Amino acid sequence: MTTANINTFFSKWLPIIFGAGLVVSFFLPWVSWQGNLISGYDFPGGHFFSLAETKFKLGNPFPKISFLFLVFWLIPAGAITAFVFVTIKKKLNWIAFVTGALALSLLTVFFIFTEKLIMLGVGKNVFSMLQPAWWLHALSAIGLIIIIPVSLPLLKKTAWILAGPVFVFISFLVMEKYIMNETFSDTAGIKADNTVTATDLIHEFVANDSVANKKYIEKIIVVNGAASDVEIKGDSTINIKFVDSTGSYIIFSLEKDQFENAKKFKPGDVVSLKGSCSGSFYSDILSTTQISFKRSTLNK
Numbered sequence: 001m002t003t004a005n006i007n008t009f010f011s012k013w014l015p016i017i018f019g020a021g022l023v024v025s026f027f028l029p030w031v032s033w034q035g036n037l038i039s040g041y042d043f044p045g046g047h048f049f050s051l052a053e054t055k056f057k058l059g060n061p062f063p064k065i066s067f068l069f070l071v072f073w074l075i076p077a078g079a080i081t082a083f084v085f086v087t088i089k090k091k092l093n094w095i096a097f098v099t100g101a102l103a104l105s106l107l108t109v110f111f112i113f114t115e116k117l118i119m120l121g122v123g124k125n126v127f128s129m130l131q132p133a134w135w136l137h138a139l140s141a142i143g144l145i146i147i148i149p150v151s152l153p154l155l156k157k158t159a160w161i162l163a164g165p166v167f168v169f170i171s172f173l174v175m176e177k178y179i180m181n182e183t184f185s186d187t188a189g190i191k192a193d194n195t196v197t198a199t200d201l202i203h204e205f206v207a208n209d210s211v212a213n214k215k216y217i218e219k220i221i222v223v224n225g226a227a228s229d230v231e232i233k234g235d236s237t238i239n240i241k242f243v244d245s246t247g248s249y250i251i252f253s254l255e256k257d258q259f260e261n262a263k264k265f266k267p268g269d270v271v272s273l274k275g276s277c278s279g280s281f282y283s284d285i286l287s288t289t290q291i292s293f294k295r296s297t298l299n300k
Contacts, residue, residue: 014143015144015147015148015201016082016083018140018143018270019080019144021139021140021143022078022137022141022144023079023080025040025134025136026039026041026079027039027040027076027134029042030134030137030157031110031129031134032105033051033052033117033122034055034129034283035122036055038095040072040110040133040137041073041076043110044070044071044072046069048113049066049223052113052117054119055291056281057120057278057281059111059154059171060299062297063173070100072098072102072105074102075103078096078099078102079099080131081099081147082095083097087182093148096144096147097145100142100144100160100161100164101145102177102196103137103138105142105167107134107137107165110130110134111126119239120253120292121249129271140153143164145161147159153156171296187220187275187296188274188297191223192221192274192299193221193259194221195221195223195224196221196223196224196227197223197225198223198244198250199223199225199242201250202244202289204216205280205289206246206248206289209280213280215280216277216279217274219277221293222272222273222274222299223275223293224244224272224275225270225271226242227265227267227269228241228243228269228273229243230262230265230266230269237259238253238262239251239252240273244284246288246289247287248288248289249289250290250291250292250293251294252275253292253294253296254273254296254298255295255296258297261298262298273293273296274296275294276293276294276298277293278293278294279291279292280292
């Protein structure tokens with residue numbers, strides 16, 4: 001292959017290949033949440049959060065800004081525009097960079113949100129939940145940024161590659177901090193709507209989850225019982241579970257604010273926890289019911 005042919009391959013065909021990879025993978029499944037396949041287009045299309053809230057009681061914390069998610073439709077639009085620009089031999093630097101950065105941003109959203117679902121018991125490993133199209137989209141986005149133009153310094157291209165994921169990661173931290181500051185301190189001072197034992201609460205949901213969800217969801221509940229599992233995570237958050245003989249369980253996710261007081265607990269200890277019930281979901285695979293709580297605190 002001559003130098004001219006090599007240059008043609010890099011300047012024309014590779015952008016087309018990576019662009020095609022972005023378009024195709026955008027409409028294929030990226031993750032599997034307990035058998036529920038979620039594609040890239042489901043995020044701007046609105047199905048991403050609606051399914052997460054319906055199935056796992058983890059919805060969009062800021063629904064008023066949902067319209068901003070429409071920007072991710074620019075991913076397939078930008079990739080298609082790249083085809084046209086390559087064909088008519090026009091420069092497409094900014095299109096490639098913006099399209100690639102948006103794609104990597106959306107990939108990061110899927111990754112981080114799936115990790116949050118794992119904290120609620122939806123799967124055990126984020127990588128086992130990622131689908132091949134997620135990896136194809138990542139490869140195509142990085143490839144599109146690197147290949148256009150060939151002459152641009154690698155350092156600048158690396159900055160574009162990192163810009164989206166870093167922005168998403170920081171945004172998640174800011175949103176978590178905002179939610180904690182806004183709601184966490186309120187939980188301790190709010191009078192509980194109900195006080196129940198862990199065993200009784202699990203039995204209620206297992207017997208009739210529709211009735212139990214209607215009774216408890218978004219209510220402040222005090223749950224008392226012997227902790228079945230105390231998971232201290234690397235980011236100084238703690239998950240405390242109450243599990244019954246069928247494998248069904250309640251999970252409280254305590255944030256860093258509670259770490260010093262909660263780290264002393266171990267499986268078997270009797271604890272009293274207070275939180276807002278997020279409801280339940282039933283796993284067909286495990287034949288178990290999970291009841292999750294948010295804004296959780298130790299009940300003093």
